[in-house]
Amino acid sequence: MAKVVIIGAGLTGLSAAYHLEKEGFFDYTLFEKEAIPGGLCRSVRKKGFTFDYTGHLLHSNNPTVLALLEKLSTAMPLVHAERHSHIYSYNTLTPYPYQQQLYGLPPHVIADCIEGFVSRTKNPNPRSFTAWVNAHFGSGFGTHFFFPYQQKLFAYELEKVTASWTGRFVPSTSLRKLITGAVSPLLSTNVGYNAQFIYPAAGGIDQLIAALTRELALPPLTHHTVHEIDIAQKKITFTNGKTESYQTLISTMPLNQLLATITNNGTPAIKRLKKAEHSLHCNSVINVNLGIARPVRPHTHWIYYPEKSYPFYRIGFPALLAPSMAPAGHSSLSIEISHYQSSHPTQPSGINHNQELIDSAVAHAKKLFQFTDDDILTHTVLHLPYAYVIYDQWRDKNLEGLLATLAQHDMYSIGRYGSWHYSSMQEAILAGAQVIHKALPSAQKQPHSYTPAVVLENNPKKESVLRYNKKQISMQ
Numbered sequence: 001m002a003k004v005v006i007i008g009a010g011l012t013g014l015s016a017a018y019h020l021e022k023e024g025f026f027d028y029t030l031f032e033k034e035a036i037p038g039g040l041c042r043s044v045r046k047k048g049f050t051f052d053y054t055g056h057l058l059h060s061n062n063p064t065v066l067a068l069l070e071k072l073s074t075a076m077p078l079v080h081a082e083r084h085s086h087i088y089s090y091n092t093l094t095p096y097p098y099q100q101q102l103y104g105l106p107p108h109v110i111a112d113c114i115e116g117f118v119s120r121t122k123n124p125n126p127r128s129f130t131a132w133v134n135a136h137f138g139s140g141f142g143t144h145f146f147f148p149y150q151q152k153l154f155a156y157e158l159e160k161v162t163a164s165w166t167g168r169f170v171p172s173t174s175l176r177k178l179i180t181g182a183v184s185p186l187l188s189t190n191v192g193y194n195a196q197f198i199y200p201a202a203g204g205i206d207q208l209i210a211a212l213t214r215e216l217a218l219p220p221l222t223h224h225t226v227h228e229i230d231i232a233q234k235k236i237t238f239t240n241g242k243t244e245s246y247q248t249l250i251s252t253m254p255l256n257q258l259l260a261t262i263t264n265n266g267t268p269a270i271k272r273l274k275k276a277e278h279s280l281h282c283n284s285v286i287n288v289n290l291g292i293a294r295p296v297r298p299h300t301h302w303i304y305y306p307e308k309s310y311p312f313y314r315i316g317f318p319a320l321l322a323p324s325m326a327p328a329g330h331s332s333l334s335i336e337i338s339h340y341q342s343s344h345p346t347q348p349s350g351i352n353h354n355q356e357l358i359d360s361a362v363a364h365a366k367k368l369f370q371f372t373d374d375d376i377l378t379h380t381v382l383h384l385p386y387a388y389v390i391y392d393q394w395r396d397k398n399l400e401g402l403l404a405t406l407a408q409h410d411m412y413s414i415g416r417y418g419s420w421h422y423s424s425m426q427e428a429i430l431a432g433a434q435v436i437h438k439a440l441p442s443a444q445k446q447p448h449s450y451t452p453a454v455v456l457e458n459n460p461k462k463e464s465v466l467r468y469n470k471k472q473i474s475m476q
């Protein structure tokens with residue numbers, strides 16, 4: 001038995017493990033279902049190209065996160081860069097954000113946006129994202145950008161989506177800003193929470209995961225998929241037949257899956273919890289990565305595509321993030337297509353899944369960036385079954401209570417999908433750092449039941465466990 005069990009070795013779970021160890025606490029086990037840690041922060045390498053599970057750039061303004069990155073950067077040099085991103089509509093490339101940079105768009109589009117902004121009516125309590133856009137930006141911005149773009153991104157009925165996710169993700173505008181941006185080309189790229197980014201210089205966001213994992217004395221136990229959690233007995237059963245008991249559980253697996261695994265649902269509160277699993281919705285993303293045998297240099301890191309005629313919502317250019325992402329003289333494209341599966345999305349099993357969509361995306365990309373089939377050296381499709389969580393009325397009303405009920409059972413469900421949030425890597429690191437203040441006191445409530453012999457038997461890295469057990473003893 002480990003006092004603290006962490007489920008999921010994505011960035012959140014690894015951060016929780018790192019921060020537990022930083023506190024001198026080693027009576028924990030971190031379980032991961034995949035063969036390698038990283039979750040969404042994994043990368044694949046093909047024919048000299050590196051592809052992330054869609055571009056993953058670090059944006060940070062937080063001292064805890066910056067200090068951790070600084071520490072990790074001794075073994076993992078980082079590049080710091082200014083973001084360049086654009087929107088492509090009406091055959092025009094305009095700098096992000098749309099609501100501040102209309103320069104170059106057809107006059108009727110600019111007129112619609114300005115007119116809509118001026119005549120927008122205040123709505124103190126917009127119930128949907130569309131109502132929020134109409135109240136904040138006006139109908140012109142809605143029609144020409146926000147509605148088609150978000151519809152494509154969420155792949156979900158837009159009227160059911162609330163605005164509670166917007167916050168820092170949607171920069172505001174003003175009449176002055178939008179008129180200035182309509183009559184003059186880009187003045188500044190320094191807009192939004194992601195105006196600057198940090199990325200591993202050696203390429204691939206998995207370098208961050210590798211650096212963080214190297215810091216751990218207790219490596220994650222991979223190939224462990226949670227099958228069942230007996231919430232009353234505090235016992236986990238994995239699909240490989242192994243079991244583990246805990247005093248405190250930190251879960252970063254998707255919340256709907258966590259709820260589905262809970263058994264022993266005798267109490268009404270737990271029965272209500274279990275019912276919630278089908279009320280949590282998210283979309284899935286298909287990420288088509290192309291390695292191109294010649295330079296495709298649009299001088300932007302990524303482009304958003306609001307128009308319906310394009311099947312993708314965004315194309316990124318990984319080779320521009322760090323030189324090692326593609327062989328010299330080559331380039332790469334990371335194409336993102338979203339779709340909705342069900343309340344329990346899965347990894348597709350057949351390789352031809354959504355093939356038509358993928359083929360259409362590649363055909364459009366070839367036209368847009370003028371390359372041919374012969375230029376494509378590698379074509380790698382990655383699937384993200386859990387991508388963007390859907391903020392709807394049900395989620396807004398019930399999520400907090402749901403997480404609080406779990407916490408009453410010493411289960412802390414955190415991370416992008418654990419807490420069912422639209423959040424970034426910075427928040428994943430912080431969630432892992434913060435949860436230990438809740439997890440440690442409840443883990444320390446009960447007498448220490450830790451026996452080094454058991455841990456040594458179960459843990460493949462006996463030497464490092466021994467070394468750190470000594471450290472633990474000397475710290476007590």
Ligand SMILES: Cc1cc2nc3c(=O)[nH]c(=O)nc-3n(C[C@H](O)[C@H](O)[C@H](O)COP(=O)(O)OP(=O)(O)OC[C@H]3O[C@@H](n4cnc5c(N)ncnc54)[C@H](O)[C@@H]3O)c2cc1C
Nearest residue numbers: 008010011012033039040056057225226253415416424425
């Ligand atoms: C399309 C897209 C683009 C993004 N781009 C950026 C970006 O540019 N910058 C940024 O900062 N953030 C970005 N993010 C957000 C970022 O990926 C997440 O915030 C972060 O990676 C979440 O980490 P996590 O550990 O919470 O979740 P995950 O990475 O999902 O990790 C959860 C882990 O739990 C494991 N697991 C799941 N089920 C089980 C089970 N039953 N048993 C055991 N283990 C299980 C999984 O295998 C996984 O390793 C992006 C997200 C998406 C979807």
